[in-house]
Amino acid sequence: MITIPRIASFLLLLFATVLAPLPLLAQEPVWQSLFNGQDLSGWTELNGAHTWEVNEGMIVGSTVPGQPNGFLCTEQEFGDFVLELEVSVDTLMNNSGVQFRSQSYPEYKNGRVHGYQMEVDPKPQQWSGAIYEEGADRGWIYPPEKMNQAAKTSFKRDNKDGYQWNHYRIEAVGPMIRTWVNGVPVAHLVDDRYLKGFIGLQLHANNENDPQGSFSIRFRNIRIQKGSLDLTPMEEQVPVVNLLASSDRSSKPDNPTFLRIEQDLDAGSIAVYTENKAHSILTQSAKPDERPYLHPILAPDGRGELTEYRPAHHPHQTGIYWGLKRVNERDYFMNWNRDYWRRVSADVLQDDGERVRWQTMYEMLDEEGNVLMVETQNWSLQAYADRYVLDLEWQGEAKMDVVMGKFYVGGLFVRMPWVPETVGEIVSASGHRGMELEGQQAIWSDIGIQLDGREDFAHIAILDHPHNAAFPTPWRVDSQMGLGPSRQILGDWGLAAGESETIRYRLLMYTGTEDKALKAEVWKGFFGGE
Numbered sequence: 001m002i003t004i005p006r007i008a009s010f011l012l013l014l015f016a017t018v019l020a021p022l023p024l025l026a027q028e029p030v031w032q033s034l035f036n037g038q039d040l041s042g043w044t045e046l047n048g049a050h051t052w053e054v055n056e057g058m059i060v061g062s063t064v065p066g067q068p069n070g071f072l073c074t075e076q077e078f079g080d081f082v083l084e085l086e087v088s089v090d091t092l093m094n095n096s097g098v099q100f101r102s103q104s105y106p107e108y109k110n111g112r113v114h115g116y117q118m119e120v121d122p123k124p125q126q127w128s129g130a131i132y133e134e135g136a137d138r139g140w141i142y143p144p145e146k147m148n149q150a151a152k153t154s155f156k157r158d159n160k161d162g163y164q165w166n167h168y169r170i171e172a173v174g175p176m177i178r179t180w181v182n183g184v185p186v187a188h189l190v191d192d193r194y195l196k197g198f199i200g201l202q203l204h205a206n207n208e209n210d211p212q213g214s215f216s217i218r219f220r221n222i223r224i225q226k227g228s229l230d231l232t233p234m235e236e237q238v239p240v241v242n243l244l245a246s247s248d249r250s251s252k253p254d255n256p257t258f259l260r261i262e263q264d265l266d267a268g269s270i271a272v273y274t275e276n277k278a279h280s281i282l283t284q285s286a287k288p289d290e291r292p293y294l295h296p297i298l299a300p301d302g303r304g305e306l307t308e309y310r311p312a313h314h315p316h317q318t319g320i321y322w323g324l325k326r327v328n329e330r331d332y333f334m335n336w337n338r339d340y341w342r343r344v345s346a347d348v349l350q351d352d353g354e355r356v357r358w359q360t361m362y363e364m365l366d367e368e369g370n371v372l373m374v375e376t377q378n379w380s381l382q383a384y385a386d387r388y389v390l391d392l393e394w395q396g397e398a399k400m401d402v403v404m405g406k407f408y409v410g411g412l413f414v415r416m417p418w419v420p421e422t423v424g425e426i427v428s429a430s431g432h433r434g435m436e437l438e439g440q441q442a443i444w445s446d447i448g449i450q451l452d453g454r455e456d457f458a459h460i461a462i463l464d465h466p467h468n469a470a471f472p473t474p475w476r477v478d479s480q481m482g483l484g485p486s487r488q489i490l491g492d493w494g495l496a497a498g499e500s501e502t503i504r505y506r507l508l509m510y511t512g513t514e515d516k517a518l519k520a521e522v523w524k525g526f527f528g529g530e
Contacts, residue, residue, distance in 0.1 A: 042455030073200040090161040093215040096120040128155035129186030142187040154184035174429030195431040229515030286346035289338030295319025304451035317415040398495035409476040413484035424449035430474035465504035
């Protein structure tokens with residue numbers, strides 16, 4: 001027999017469970033320790049036979065005279081990451097360094113370690129933090145002469161008071177590589193020769209003119225972020241060395257096109273025109289009971305449309321759109337009609353000028369017509385003779401507790417024209433190409449397709465923003481060259497009622513050959529708030 005007090009207690013527990021806030025499932029920056037402080041598990045020595053040991057929570061490397069450069073390397077490889085560690089080095093050692101994105105295989109110089117190295121320099125010349133290409137042909141790729149005075153004086157040499165610990169930080173995302181010593185920015189390199197590899201700690205052999213004997217270097221507190229990276233704001237405090245193939249295009253062209261917007265309330269459309277063209281270059285569809293999308297978009301040089309309307313192979317895909325999967329198990333990616341979407345507003349925020357802006361706001365409906373979430377899309381467009389720069393700020397505000405379930409797609413998606421005979425390519429900042437990119441993380445990806453009537457490619461590149469919670473976001477690639485970043489690939493994420501999430505992307509549209517240098521500069525501008 002159940003007593004009244006027991007029923008009351010049960011009901012209180014039930015209501016507390018139902019009304020409890022939904023725990024956020026968003027990714028937060030997570031540090032992974034690469035050194036357990038006790039032994040060298042997860043590390044292996046390559047090249048020279050020196051002495052590596054663990055002592056009082058430090059990795060201590062000591063040179064063996066007559067041995068070549070040696071490296072203690074992680075068994076795991078890393079692509080995009082933030083690495084931090086502390087280092088102290090004997091002042092009589094020639095130098096040392098922190099290898100990253102490095103490689104070693106028998107076919108290359110009998111296993112010679114090669115890749116990027118952040119310099120550890122105990123000498124008065126003060127080169128610590130510069131970047132050297134170890135074991136390969138280029139030598140200094142961010143040379144010491146590029147360092148400013150604050151960078152040169154940031155490293156602390158061991159002295160009569162004992163070890164002087166120096167905090168090292170490396171941020172590597174796509175081709176963007178930056179270093180800090182003791183919180184002082186040192187190097188900013190743009191290069192894509194190495195996009196993934198191991199972390200290594202170097203013991204540098206002393207040359208014949210150096211002091212002879214065995215010298216030591218010490219490392220501790222070695223940790224890395226591999227996802228949801230917490231990047232330092234992009235500030236032009238140090239010179240940038242860009243080793244990507246030079247672009248024929250200027251990153252900041254001087255000839256922005258004057259744009260104007262015309263809105264047709266009856267048709268539910270917002271069309272963007274250049275000053276001297278009768279046909280729109282981009283149209284936003286914003287109908288009352290249909291998911292919003294961008295289509296058509298005219299190529300910057302006017303030769304062909306960059307987007308496609310509901311192709312037979314994927315009739316739910318049109319142009320550029322946003323659709324989440326498994327929102328409380330309801331599918332807003334495949335479904336675009338009135339049972340799922342209801343327009344709240346479609347407004348022009350800036351109707352003419354060198355940059356135009358507009359906004360759409362839609363309610364996402366559950367099976368009973370209740371509002372699950374309100375999504376707002378804020379768009380802005382700049383046009384130039386050779387490109388468009390299109391920015392999206394998406395915001396989702398939960399009206400009830402929602403969970404976006406893990407899935408291989410969901411979010412922003414781009415559909416360019418495709419038939420089985422289409423010639424095209426998908427490339428990414430991570431080095432993955434085509435279907436290799438499926439599920440992989442990268443700071444940008446680029447679709448290039450040879451449209452009808454063109455001999456070259458038309459491109460839409462999607463650039464991820466470092467403030468996005470899943471940065472660098474993984475990518476969905478379908479077999480018809482549809483492409484989109486999706487946080488849902490990483491797992492469930494959720495919002496409690498009343499909470500919101502903002503996600504930003506920049507789309508770069510251009511024609512001709514794939515342009516890495518242009519994307520690097522446009523991404524830097526996006527990160528820096530341009």
